[in-house]
Every structure is written in C-alpha cells, then in structure tokens.
Amino acid sequence: MGVSQKNLITLLYAGSAGVGRRFRKLAAAGSRRWPCRAAFAINAGLMMRWSRSFLPTLREAPSDAESASHKLMVRAGLVRQLSAGVYSWLPLGVRVLDRIRAIVREEMNRAGAIEVYLPVLHPAELWKETGRLDAYGDALCKFTDRKGHLNVLGPTHEEVITDLVRNANFSYRDLPVNLYQIQTKIRDEPRPRFGVIRTREFIMKDAYSFDADPAGLDRSYEAMYAAYVRIFTRCGLRFRPVEADTGLIGGDVSHEFMAMADAGEDLVVHCAACGYAANREKAESRAPEGEPDAADLTPILPPMKQVTTPGQRTVEQVAAFLGVTPSGIVKTILFRTEQGFLAALVRGDHDVNPLKLQRAARVSALDMATADEIQKETGGPIGFSGPVNLKMRILADSALKSMKNFVTGGNRPDLHLINVNLHRDFESEAFADLRYVQEGEACPRCAAPLAFATGIEVGHVFKLGTKYSTAMRCEFLDGTGTRRPMIMGCYGIGITRIAAAAIENHHDDAGIAWPKELAPFQIEVLSLKGKDDRIPPLAESAVQALEQAGFDVLWDDRDESPGAKFADSDLIGIPLRVVVGKRTVEGGTVDVKSRRKPEQRSVPVKEFVNAVQEEWNAYRP
RNA sequence: CGGGGCGUAGCUCAGUCUGGCCAGAGCGCUUGGUUUGGGACCAAGAGGCCGCGGGUUCAAAUCCCGCCGCCCCGACCA
Numbered sequence: 001m002g003v004s005q006k007n008l009i010t011l012l013y014a015g016s017a018g019v020g021r022r023f024r025k026l027a028a029a030g031s032r033r034w035p036c037r038a039a040f041a042i043n044a045g046l047m048m049r050w051s052r053s054f055l056p057t058l059r060e061a062p063s064d065a066e067s068a069s070h071k072l073m074v075r076a077g078l079v080r081q082l083s084a085g086v087y088s089w090l091p092l093g094v095r096v097l098d099r100i101r102a103i104v105r106e107e108m109n110r111a112g113a114i115e116v117y118l119p120v121l122h123p124a125e126l127w128k129e130t131g132r133l134d135a136y137g138d139a140l141c142k143f144t145d146r147k148g149h150l151n152v153l154g155p156t157h158e159e160v161i162t163d164l165v166r167n168a169n170f171s172y173r174d175l176p177v178n179l180y181q182i183q184t185k186i187r188d189e190p191r192p193r194f195g196v197i198r199t200r201e202f203i204m205k206d207a208y209s210f211d212a213d214p215a216g217l218d219r220s221y222e223a224m225y226a227a228y229v230r231i232f233t234r235c236g237l238r239f240r241p242v243e244a245d246t247g248l249i250g251g252d253v254s255h256e257f258m259a260m261a262d263a264g265e266d267l268v269v270h271c272a273a274c275g276y277a278a279n280r281e282k283a284e285s286r287a288p289e290g291e292p293d294a295a296d297l298t299p300i301l302p303p304m305k306q307v308t309t310p311g312q313r314t315v316e317q318v319a320a321f322l323g324v325t326p327s328g329i330v331k332t333i334l335f336r337t338e339q340g341f342l343a344a345l346v347r348g349d350h351d352v353n354p355l356k357l358q359r360a361a362r363v364s365a366l367d368m369a370t371a372d373e374i375q376k377e378t379g380g381p382i383g384f385s386g387p388v389n390l391k392m393r394i395l396a397d398s399a400l401k402s403m404k405n406f407v408t409g410g411n412r413p414d415l416h417l418i419n420v421n422l423h424r425d426f427e428s429e430a431f432a433d434l435r436y437v438q439e440g441e442a443c444p445r446c447a448a449p450l451a452f453a454t455g456i457e458v459g460h461v462f463k464l465g466t467k468y469s470t471a472m473r474c475e476f477l478d479g480t481g482t483r484r485p486m487i488m489g490c491y492g493i494g495i496t497r498i499a500a501a502a503i504e505n506h507h508d509d510a511g512i513a514w515p516k517e518l519a520p521f522q523i524e525v526l527s528l529k530g531k532d533d534r535i536p537p538l539a540e541s542a543v544q545a546l547e548q549a550g551f552d553v554l555w556d557d558r559d560e561s562p563g564a565k566f567a568d569s570d571l572i573g574i575p576l577r578v579v580v581g582k583r584t585v586e587g588g589t590v591d592v593k594s595r596r597k598p599e600q601r602s603v604p605v606k607e608f609v610n611a612v613q614e615e616w617n618a619y620r621p
Numbered sequence: 622c623g624g625g626g627c628g629u630a631g632c633u634c635a636g637u638c639u640g641g642c643c644a645g646a647g648c649g650c651u652u653g654g655u656u657u658g659g660g661a662c663c664a665a666g667a668g669g670c671c672g673c674g675g676g677u678u679c680a681a682a683u684c685c686c687g688c689c690g691c692c693c694c695g696a697c698c699a
Contacts (some may be wrong), residue, residue, distance in 0.1 A: 565660090
C-alpha cells in the first residue's frame with residue numbers, strides 16, 4: 001500500500017526495459033530466433049486507444065445473424081452488413097484480415113510463389129476464349145461499358161493469369177513459375193449465407209502454377225499443399241484436407257481444406273480409423289465382399305411380373321404399396337447429355353451422384369431429364385421409369401450386382417415390375433460407383449464405418465492440367481524447340497472466410513477467443529479509473545511498457561463501468577488482458593488474464609511485462 | 622428459381638388479427654448529478670416518410686394491390 005505514483009510509473013517502465021533491450025539486441029544481431037518479432041523490437045508494438053478508434057460493440061446480435069461467427073463478428077464490431085452477402089470491415093476486422101494476409105504471404109513466399117496483383121475488371125473476350133463466359137453461369141457479374149464492350153467482374157483469375165503468362169513468352173528455362181495475388185472476388189452467389197462465410201464479394205488468395213511437365217506440376221502441387229497445412233495450422237483452425245473431385249477436367253488430383261465447424265456448408269466424409277477424408281462428391285465406400293453374381297442364379301429365379309401401382313411414384317410410396325423395403329427397389333434416373341439420354345440405375349435407398357455418373361459415362365455435361373422428356377423417351381410418366389426394354393444407354397451402380405428379384409418402373413402409367421433381374425430382363429452397359437456414400441458405410445481403405453461432418457472450405461488446391469493453357473495457347477518452348485502447353489495448377493484460400501472459421505473454432509458464450517496469430521491485438525489493457533485520476537497515467541505507462549516489449553496493445557481507456565469493459569473485453573477476445581485499477585494504486589499490482597483461462601494472475605508492477613510475456617508464450621494456439 | 626418468414630428509433634422488439642387517444646418499451650445516445658473490479662442509479666432530453674408506391678375509408682403502422690429489401694429452408698432421385 002501507499003507506493004507513490006511516480007514510483008509505480010518508474011516500475012512499470014523498468015519491468016519492460018530488459019525485454020526491450022533483449023529484442024533490440026537480437027534484432028541487431030540478425031537473430032533468427034524470433035523472426036516475426038524482430039521488426040516489432042526495433043519499432044515498438046502498436047497501440048490503439050479504444051476511445052479514439054471505431055469499435056462499435058453491440059450487446060445484442062442483429063436478428064438476421066444465424067451462426068456463431070456471424071453474430072460475434074457483428075457484435076464485436078468486426079464487420080457490418082451493407083446488403084445481402086456484402087460486408088464492410090471495421091478497424092478490428094481489418095486488423096484480423098491483415099494478420100491472415102501476413103501469414104498467407106509469408107507462407108506463399110516461403111514456398112517460392114511470387115506476388116502479383118491482377119485486375120478485377122476483365123474484358124469479356126478473355127472469358128470467351130475459354131468458353132467460361134457462358135459456362136460460368138449466372139454467378140458471373142457482367143456489365144457493358146460506355147463503349148459498348150462487355151466486361152466481367154472477376155470471380156476468379158485463371159483467364160487473366162494465363163493471358164499474362166502466355167504473353168511473357170517463357171521458355172522451359174523460366175519454368176516453373178507460381179504467381180499469386182490477394183484480391184477481392186465478385187460472385188453473384190444465388191444464396192449468400194452465414195455472415196462472411198458465403199458472400200458475393202470476398203477476399204481470396206489465389207495462386208497459379210505453370211510447369212513444363214507433369215512431374216513439375218506434382219512438385220508445385222505438393223509445395224502448395226504443404227504451405228496450406230502450415231497456413232491453416234498457424235491460423236489455429238481445426239482443419240482437415242479432404243479429397244475432392246475435379247469433374248471431368250483432366251481427371252486429376254484435388255484437395256479441399258476444410259475447417260471443421262457446425263456452420264459449415266460442405267459435408268465431409270471421413271474415417272476415424274485410417275484418416276481417409278473426402279467431400280461428399282468424391283467420397284467412396286467399400287463394396288460388400290463375396291456377393292454372388294446375379295447371373296449365376298438365373299435358373300432358379302421367379303419370372304418377372306407386372307403389378308399395378310396406381311399413383312405410386314416415389315420409392316417410398318412404391319415400397320409401402322408393395323410391402324418391400326426401398327433397398328429392394330431399383331430407381332431409374334434419366335439424364336440428358338450431349339450424346340443423348342442415358343439412364344442411371346441405383347438402389348431405392350441410394351442417391352445418384354451426377355459427378356460420378358458423368359465420369360463413368362464419359363460425358364461432359366449432364367442434366368436431369370424433365371418430366372416431358374421422360375414421357376417422350378420412356379413412353380411412361382415420371383415416377384414409372386425402369387430399365388426393361390428401355391432404349392438408351394444404361395449404367396448401373398455397383399450395388400445392383402448383388403441384387404435380385406427387385407422392383408422397377410414399368411415405363412407405363414401406374415405400372416411397376418417385380419422379380420426383375422439383371423442379365424435376364426435387361427442389360428447394363430457398365431457397373432460403376434454412381435452414388436453418394438451414406439453415413440456408416442465401410443471406409444474404402446480400411447472398412448471402418450465412415451462418419452459425416454460439416455466443414456467450411458477455407459482452401460482448395462487443384463491440378464488443372466492444360467485446360468486453360470490449351471484453350472488460350474499459353475505455351476513454352478521446350479529443350480527441343482517444340483511449343484507445348486504449360487501444365488497448370490491453381491490454389492485458392494478464402495481470406496475473409498478464415499476469420500469466420502477461426503471464430504467458429506474459438507469462441508464461448510461470452511465472445512471470441514482469438515487464435516494467437518490472428519488476434520487483432522495481443523494485449524488489451526483495461527483501465528478501471530473510477531474517480532481516481534492517478535489510474536489513467538499508470539495505465540498509459542503500462543501500455544507503453546508493453547509497446548516497448550514489442551506487443552500490439554489495445555487500451556480500453558473509455559469512461560465505462562468495469563462490468564461493461566470486462567464484457568466487451570471477453571467479446572472481442574484479445575488473447576491477454578491487463579487490468580490497471582484501484583489495486584494497482586493500492587497494492588502495486590496489475591491483473592493479467594488469458595482469454596483461454598478462467599482465472600487471472602495478480603502480479604507486482606515491476607514483474608508484469610515478464611508475466612505478460614510468459615502468458616503470451618503459453619497461449620495456444 | 623420454388624417455398625416460408627420478416628420489414629415500426631442506432632440495436633432488440635411490442636402494437637397489425639379486431640382501423641380511431643399525441644406510435645410505444647428495453648438497450649444505446651445527449652445533459653446534469655450520484656456511482657465505479659463483471660454490462661450501475663436518478664432526473665431531464667434528442668431521436669420515427671411505421672420499407673416504397675398506389676388504393677379502400679370520415680380515419681390506415683393496422684385492410685387491399687403492386688414493388689423493393691433482408692433472413693431461413695429447398696433446388697428437381699422418377
């Protein structure tokens with residue numbers, strides 16, 4: 001008790017001096033021990049006064065917010081919505097974006113990628129070259145300029161980067177090259193949702209690699225994959241790389257990086273036993289073993305029979321009507337392709353996966369047939385299609401191999417067939433995996449049951465091959481003097497999405513608890529002034545001591561009640577909190593608290609910078 | 622694109638079904654005072670094209686028509 005204010009201020013500074021000097025010395029010596037902190041040691045950390053910034057916190061979440069991250073981002077004053085899927089970023093949010101961008105830059109540069117900055121405004125001609133002006137669909141924002149030229153607001157940048165590289169006139173000696181940018185993308189999403197997770201305007205890091213041969217692409221891809229693991233680890237995300245489908249383009253490798261969270265839009269199929277993970281489009285399951293081929297049993301099978309099923313269109317209706325289970329029914333789904341119509345056969349309780357079907361059928365476009373088309377092609381109405389006497393390509397899911405005496409549509413109104421059997425009653429052109437897996441099925445690698453989980457796609461790496469380089473003649477001269485298309489890869493990261501995913505992964509009822517590397521500030525100093533005018537100068541000296549130690553500090557210097565400050569502090573989720581108040585004046589101590597721990601430490605002022613440093617080192621992730 | 626819901630103060634919402642005092646509350650904001658270690662208290666205030674346009678009516682936040690905006694669910698499995 002009764003330490004004079006001057007002494008306290010002196011002590012607060014003294015506590016920092018050692019740390020500050022140590023950082024300076026290390027920086028001067030070019031030490032690699034604290035590469036990230038070196039700059040801060042020379043130029044002290046940054047300080048912001050709450051009262052002079054723009055940090056509008058809200059006690060209540062806006063009514064249109066649904067997910068935890070959406071509510072908290074608005075309440076903590078990180079973002080404000082302007083219109084559907086369009087957000088303004090406020091100072092605290094901007095600082096989070098800065099941290100994410102810094103991590104991404106560091107890791108991309110470390111992986112050998114080179115930063116560029118490409119336009120958002122693209123001439124439509126470029127998009128015509130690859131056919132994507134039409135193929136991209138309604139999500140592409142277009143407008144006509146004053147000269148009457150059609151322009152595109154870039155939703156992605158394959159065309160622009162490919163144009164840039166083809167005009168650079170690279171030879172094989174210049175390859176590989178990997179160019180990246182951090183840029184705002186515009187996509188007219190049909191349904192923006194979950195706050196900043198799916199928006200019409202968002203920040204993305206996109207990288208494009210150009211290689212001379214497939215082995216080079218493999219190396220580029222692996223370098224990006226490794227960089228992504230580092231990036232999402234540093235961002236503190238609970239993530240998992242999952243196998244993803246690439247469609248028919250090249251038939252190559254693709255992985256999505258999913259932050260596992262309830263607010264996720266994507267379904268991840270994974271195996272706890274062996275680590276297999278894939279998205280819903282790509283996921284497979286192990287076929288049951290030892291099933292007899294239906295053909296072997298043909299002689300003892302009962303004859304196929306027609307049954308009247310008035311108005312029974314869906315699998316559920318037919319199953320109930322005939323007293324069978326959906327797994328005893330075969331669904332016949334018609335698709336329109338560029339080569340005409342084809343029928344996909346799957347078990348009644350299974351669902352056709354158009355991507356797998358497209359691949360198996362080797363067609364480039366696939367659309368479900370309309371009711372009119374079904375009537376015309378099968379002779380029967382929708383709901384009564386079947387493979388018997390059907391005159392078109394028929395592909396069957398592998399699960400049909402072990403089925404016998406099943407039910408199908410009869411291609412006539414109110415008619416189904418029972419005791420239908422493969423080979424005897426109809427033929428399938430091929431058997432293949434044509435369906436989505438279901439939860440609990442056997443893992444394709446180890447046969448353990450597969451589990452489902454939702455995730456937020458925060459990154460995607462993709463072996464493009466030569467789709468764009470061929471279409472746009474992005475070529476290089478190889479060692480023999482031959483012109484060859486470059487082999488491309490593309491690699492995206494949703495910058496704005498990471499902020500939301502990090503909050504989904506790190507929050508509690510009171511608010512956000514930022515991962516160490518994403519926090520907008522490292523320390524928040526609360527001054528609980530009351531009527532004591534000696535406290536603000538003490539708080540300021542504490543802030544300065546922390547700055548000198550290299551920390552970025554937010555100082556809540558507002559004239560608010562303690563309760564309001566504590567509540568806001570928990571809400572915005574700065575990792576470490578330092579309280580300067582009555583106890584500092586009376587007892588010569590400040591309170592240091594980690595956002596991740598329930599209790600706080602009371603430490604003498606002369607030791608407080610070291611205590612903060614200790615807590616900072618212990619803060620995970 | 623289909624279905625559902627909502628639109629009243631900066632935020633959360635009541636009032637609308639059953640038309641009728643000056644359109645309300647809490648939070649936030651301003652001023653004064655009292656408070657000050659977990660969203661303080663008292664008092665006085667400011668703040669509304671009741672989403673927009675049209676109609677019905679003596680009278681519309683409220684009823685009718687049209688439009689716009691926002692949110693949620695779904696997007697064809699025969």
